[in-house]
Amino acid sequence: MSDFDPRDPAGRPNPEPTRSAMTNEREWLIALHLSPLLIWLIPVVGNLLGPLVVWLIHKDRSSNIDLHGKEVLNFQLLMSIILAIFLILSLTVILMVLTVPLGFAIYIFISVMAVLGSRDAADGKLRRYPFNLRLIK
Numbered sequence: 001m002s003d004f005d006p007r008d009p010a011g012r013p014n015p016e017p018t019r020s021a022m023t024n025e026r027e028w029l030i031a032l033h034l035s036p037l038l039i040w041l042i043p044v045v046g047n048l049l050g051p052l053v054v055w056l057i058h059k060d061r062s063s064n065i066d067l068h069g070k071e072v073l074n075f076q077l078l079m080s081i082i083l084a085i086f087l088i089l090s091l092t093v094i095l096m097v098l099t100v101p102l103g104f105a106i107y108i109f110i111s112v113m114a115v116l117g118s119r120d121a122a123d124g125k126l127r128r129y130p131f132n133l134r135l136i137k
Contacts, residue, residue, distance in 0.1 A: 025062050026122065028054065032068055033117035033127070036076050036110055044083050047076045047110050068126060070136045072117065075129035077136075079110050 035050025042049060055069030083106055090099040113129060120127040 025064060026124070028058050028062070028065055029068050029121035030118045032058075032065065032072055033121050034114055036072065036079075036114045039107060039110055044087060045080060048073070048080050051076055064126075068121060070134075071126065071129060071132065073136050074134045075113065075132050076110070078131070078133045079106060082106060 032051055032054045035054055036047035038046035038050040040046070051069060051072040055065065055073060059066040059069055083103060086099040086103040086106070089095045090103070113127075117127040117129070
């Protein structure tokens with residue numbers, strides 16, 4: 001039988017995922033954690049759009065993707081709220097001096113956390129992002 005056949009040789013459903021299914025899941029988990037890097041192409045909301053698309057498409061296929069997706073989306077939602085506040089504050093000339101460097105620091109922080117999350121996903125672990133709101137349950 002091939003690796004893609006969900007049944008064992010006796011014809012019963014195979015309760016354990018095949019090696020190729022686990023590899024495919026791991027690749028999607030890595031993509032899920034790396035997708036917030038879209039913030040560099042789509043400012044302020046790119047970090048939300050990437051994980052949201054991956055999570056919505058694949059959340060029903062795997063409980064791991066669902067769990068990781070919620071963790072990534074909750075963290076990126078918090079980061080987008082903070083960036084939106086910085087964007088509003090930067091509209092005033094006085095606060096622009098302070099908020100622009102802080103906004104750039106948030107971009108760097110998002111990027112570092114995305115790489116660390118993808119590394120953990122590649123190792124089969126769930127990264128719990130710091131000070132996460134956990135709005136999506």
